[in-house]
Amino acid sequence: MAKIIAITNQKGGVGKTTTAVNLAAALSQSGKRVLLVDLDPQGNASTSLGVDKKGIKHSIYEVLFGHSPLKKAMIQPTSESPWIIPATPDLSGAEIELAGLPDREQQLRRCLEKPSQEMDVIIIDCPPSLGLLTLNALVAAHGVVIPVQCEFLALEGLSQLMRILEIVRKRLNPDLQITGILLTMYDKRSKLIRQVVREVEKFFPDQVFETNIPRNITVSESQSFGTPLIWFDKKSKAAKAYQKLAKEFSKRVFSK
Amino acid sequence: MAKIIAITNQKGGVGKTTTAVNLAAALSQSGKRVLLVDLDPQGNASTSLGVDKKGIKHSIYEVLFGHSPLKKAMIQPTSESPWIIPATPDLSGAEIELAGLPDREQQLRRCLEKPSQEMDVIIIDCPPSLGLLTLNALVAAHGVVIPVQCEFLALEGLSQLMRILEIVRKRLNPDLQITGILLTMYDKRSKLIRQVVREVEKFFPDQVFETNIPRNITVSESQSFGTPLIWFDKKSKAAKAYQKLAKEFSKRVFSK
Numbered sequence: 476m477a478k479i480i481a482i483t484n485q486k487g488g489v490g491k492t493t494t495a496v497n498l499a500a501a502l503s504q505s506g507k508r509v510l511l512v513d514l515d516p517q518g519n520a521s522t523s524l525g526v527d528k529k530g531i532k533h534s535i536y537e538v539l540f541g542h543s544p545l546k547k548a549m550i551q552p553t554s555e556s557p558w559i560i561p562a563t564p565d566l567s568g569a570e571i572e573l574a575g576l577p578d579r580e581q582q583l584r585r586c587l588e589k590p591s592q593e594m595d596v597i598i599i600d601c602p603p604s605l606g607l608l609t610l611n612a613l614v615a616a617h618g619v620v621i622p623v624q625c626e627f628l629a630l631e632g633l634s635q636l637m638r639i640l641e642i643v644r645k646r647l648n649p650d651l652q653i654t655g656i657l658l659t660m661y662d663k664r665s666k667l668i669r670q671v672v673r674e675v676e677k678f679f680p681d682q683v684f685e686t687n688i689p690r691n692i693t694v695s696e697s698q699s700f701g702t703p704l705i706w707f708d709k710k711s712k713a714a715k716a717y718q719k720l721a722k723e724f725s726k727r728v729f730s731k
Numbered sequence: 732m733a734k735i736i737a738i739t740n741q742k743g744g745v746g747k748t749t750t751a752v753n754l755a756a757a758l759s760q761s762g763k764r765v766l767l768v769d770l771d772p773q774g775n776a777s778t779s780l781g782v783d784k785k786g787i788k789h790s791i792y793e794v795l796f797g798h799s800p801l802k803k804a805m806i807q808p809t810s811e812s813p814w815i816i817p818a819t820p821d822l823s824g825a826e827i828e829l830a831g832l833p834d835r836e837q838q839l840r841r842c843l844e845k846p847s848q849e850m851d852v853i854i855i856d857c858p859p860s861l862g863l864l865t866l867n868a869l870v871a872a873h874g875v876v877i878p879v880q881c882e883f884l885a886l887e888g889l890s891q892l893m894r895i896l897e898i899v900r901k902r903l904n905p906d907l908q909i910t911g912i913l914l915t916m917y918d919k920r921s922k923l924i925r926q927v928v929r930e931v932e933k934f935f936p937d938q939v940f941e942t943n944i945p946r947n948i949t950v951s952e953s954q955s956f957g958t959p960l961i962w963f964d965k966k967s968k969a970a971k972a973y974q975k976l977a978k979e980f981s982k983r984v985f986s987k
């Protein structure tokens with residue numbers, strides 16, 4: 476049975492997609508069978524793995540509403556890369572369409588029952604909101620990784636997100652655990668950033684990953700080439716940090 | 732009649748809130764009567780203006796659903812600052828609740844009819860999505876300002892956003908114009924950033940503001956002190972850029 480992990484934070488631009496893609500790639504490189512689900516209508520995870528969205532007939536939208544079997548939507552862009560179920564702009568209408576269904580939060584969990592027989596880990600990249608798409612991911616998941624940009628505004632959303640996770644655990648998914656909080660775009664030269672880091676470690680002591688991800692300009696370049704950073708610029712500090720994160724993640728997720 | 736301008740982009744973390752707050756503050760400083768509407772459940776615009784959200788009884792949530800008159804929700808944190816209608820976490824349930832209403836996209840437009848008699852400009856800070864909250868802002872608005880971070884992934888969402896704006900203009904709000912595209916976190920040293928800027932200017936030649944906003948670490952600091960950057964660190968390059976933007980914005984919005 477695969478472990479299902481959602482990468483989520485309603486704050487925008489904190490590194491959810493960058494983390495989902497590079498974590499999935501590092502785990503796949505270490506021999507795990509990995510499926511990445513792009514659940515964001517922007518489709519940034521699909522682009523970051525080099526998927527050309529224009530030609531896609533079967534995306535997560537068709538899978539969610541039962542129009543396509545999940546197996547038809549799975550793509551492996553290169554032999555080394557993780558499998559991915561891409562997202563297209565059609566997904567932006569999904570939240571309103573889901574709102575009208577009976578078990579509206581359970582759709583994704585149902586879709587992932589079959590593939591979790593063949594995979595070791597399924598990683599879900601969430602959009603920057605706490606709407607029905609993210610709720611579907613939280614109901615399907617065993618764990619959540621929460622990327623937090625080391626900026627003041629990012630702190631605000633963290634306690635709101637923790638409250639939501641508690642509600643989901645009580646009412647919809649008792650298995651849901653916090654796999655870890657990941658500090659991203661870390662720059663040790665800035666006093667404010669160090670202060671934000673101290674706050675996060677104070678409020679959530681056991682949950683912060685030891686690994687943090689430094690800011691690195693080649694992240695954006697790797698995305699423009701549709702290649703995970705850990706292969707595009709493997710010697711960069713951020714790439715090495717994602718490899719280290721994959722080891723720490725595996726200890727927390729697979730050794731239980 | 733006030734001009735109503737939505738600050739929107741479904742890509743997260745591109746500078747929507749930073750732009751909404753500093754543009755509103757600069758316009759208010761120049762003598763305009765300004766109302767800022769925080770339409771993001773994260774409530775970052777409220778925090779950036781120093782509003783303590785814990786004690787709020789009347790927020791944009793109560794106003795949208797008719798529980799509070801708008802006048803009761805308006806706050807002016809200091810005598811110089813713009814007026815604001817704050818957002819609280821209650822707003823995160825609004826999209827599902829709006830989905831069940833008949834004129835679900837028109838709620839905000841109706842709420843803003845009265846205040847636009849007394850204001851010169853109403854600025855709406857949108858969440859990072861194209862859901863019903865953002866749709867309400869686009870139906871109420873005369874213009875949109877689109878902050879775009881100079882990063883590769885940010886380009887992807889731009890054409891999707893333009894398609895949505897076209898649909899809103901055809902079906903819901905024929906007055907909707909693009910006030911301008913604002914390039915944020917601009918760093919001229921990076922080759923990729925200069926490439927992204929060239930792409931944006933090529934696709935949307937007349938719409939990009941001449942002013943762009945440089946990256947500046949004191950932005951985040953100003954937010955932690957609940958003070959707009961243009962007052963917190965008025966000599967910084969980003970603060971001067973926002974003052975320049977306010978002038979360019981006024982020419983595009985008020986001189987018509």
Ligand SMILES: Nc1ncnc2c1ncn2[C@@H]1O[C@H](COP(=O)(O)OP(=O)(O)OP(=O)(O)O)[C@@H](O)[C@H]1O
Pocket residue numbers: 486487488489490491492493494515519601602603659660661688689690691692694695698713741742743744859882883884885
């Ligand atoms: N470690 C890093 N160093 C430098 N830039 C980074 C880093 N991580 C992410 N970025 C850049 O920051 C931007 C935001 O990252 P990303 O898109 O992964 O965040 P996100 O949380 O998925 O955003 P959204 O909320 O829109 O889904 C991207 O342009 C990306 O290139």
Ligand SMILES: Nc1ncnc2c1ncn2[C@@H]1O[C@H](COP(=O)(O)OP(=O)(O)OP(=O)(O)O)[C@@H](O)[C@H]1O
Pocket residue numbers: 485486487488603626627628629742743744745746747748749750771775857858859915916917944945946947948950951954969
């Ligand atoms: N010019 C700038 N220089 C440096 N940092 C900036 C600049 N503009 C914004 N930031 C920082 O980038 C982060 C994202 O900015 P902001 O919150 O305004 O974006 P947003 O688009 O409103 O995000 P969201 O999608 O979550 O609503 C914030 O932490 C902010 O402090």
Ligand SMILES: [Mg+2]
Pocket residue numbers: 491492493515519600601602
């Ligand atoms: Mg993303």
Ligand SMILES: [Mg+2]
Pocket residue numbers: 747748749771775857858
């Ligand atoms: Mg914002």
